[in-house]
Amino acid sequence: MPAHTFDVPFVLGMMRLHEAPEMHQTNHLADWIEARIEQGLHCFDHADIYGNSDCETLFGQALRARPSLAKRLHVVTKASIANDNPARSSNKVKHYNASPDYLSHAIDNALNRLGVERLDHFLIHRPDLLMDAVTTGRVLDEAIMAGKIGAAGISNHLPSQWRRLQNAMHHPLRANQIELSINHTAPLFDGSFDDLCADGHAPMAWSPLAGGTLMQGDVGNALNHFAREQNSTPNALALAWLRTLPNRPVPVVGSVKPERIAEMLNGPETLPRETWYALLEAARGHCVA
Numbered sequence: 001m002p003a004h005t006f007d008v009p010f011v012l013g014m015m016r017l018h019e020a021p022e023m024h025q026t027n028h029l030a031d032w033i034e035a036r037i038e039q040g041l042h043c044f045d046h047a048d049i050y051g052n053s054d055c056e057t058l059f060g061q062a063l064r065a066r067p068s069l070a071k072r073l074h075v076v077t078k079a080s081i082a083n084d085n086p087a088r089s090s091n092k093v094k095h096y097n098a099s100p101d102y103l104s105h106a107i108d109n110a111l112n113r114l115g116v117e118r119l120d121h122f123l124i125h126r127p128d129l130l131m132d133a134v135t136t137g138r139v140l141d142e143a144i145m146a147g148k149i150g151a152a153g154i155s156n157h158l159p160s161q162w163r164r165l166q167n168a169m170h171h172p173l174r175a176n177q178i179e180l181s182i183n184h185t186a187p188l189f190d191g192s193f194d195d196l197c198a199d200g201h202a203p204m205a206w207s208p209l210a211g212g213t214l215m216q217g218d219v220g221n222a223l224n225h226f227a228r229e230q231n232s233t234p235n236a237l238a239l240a241w242l243r244t245l246p247n248r249p250v251p252v253v254g255s256v257k258p259e260r261i262a263e264m265l266n267g268p269e270t271l272p273r274e275t276w277y278a279l280l281e282a283a284r285g286h287c288v289a
Contacts, residue, residue, distance in 0.1 A: 018051035079106035137168035208251035236267025
């Protein structure tokens, strides 16, 4: 798979993998991964903070138990959020760290936990306002040249922030994760989505179902209406709404339930233009002009 594209209906987000007791059984998780690959879902999104690294560890145990799977899937992982939501009594402060040492160790640790030879995409999870672009860019370039990562990217960055990093790098940034859904359309109107497309980034949309709130109010009514018309499901149409955008943003879906995943596959690749705008209108409460 080329480093700059995700040829899947959606990416499987592993943030809550550790919350499912059955996923702590190595063979069960290996079966689950294989079943998803057979469905055409071979991209898995991780981060070092997910389950305090337990999600990567569990996933890696499954790949080690069934080594053939590692060659059939695409791994994305992220780092830079340090001491995520620390307890008040810990005397630790949540902060972001995109320093060379932090990211270099994060890449090596992710490779060890996941048990893969290469991270297909490694993303800086949140922008570190203290980042030295030259040294951070150098460590990402070196990781690419060493074969540790296939491509670097960013998540939740402003165009000025990723361009400062890009200007210090030899290799292009390839992926860009943003919050995007029918209920969160700000990137479509503030220019940031256009900027990431112009810069050649493969867009990934996290929280594509807006934490379940899409099924409420006018948007929920509209999704149900169109789902009945198209013999589909509301969630599947919400994902198709994203894929209809230029550069085909790939949704990052957080569920690990096979029945819910199958339900989200039950929909079209894209939506007709009027249906797309009808859903936008339902979310915004007014037409486009």
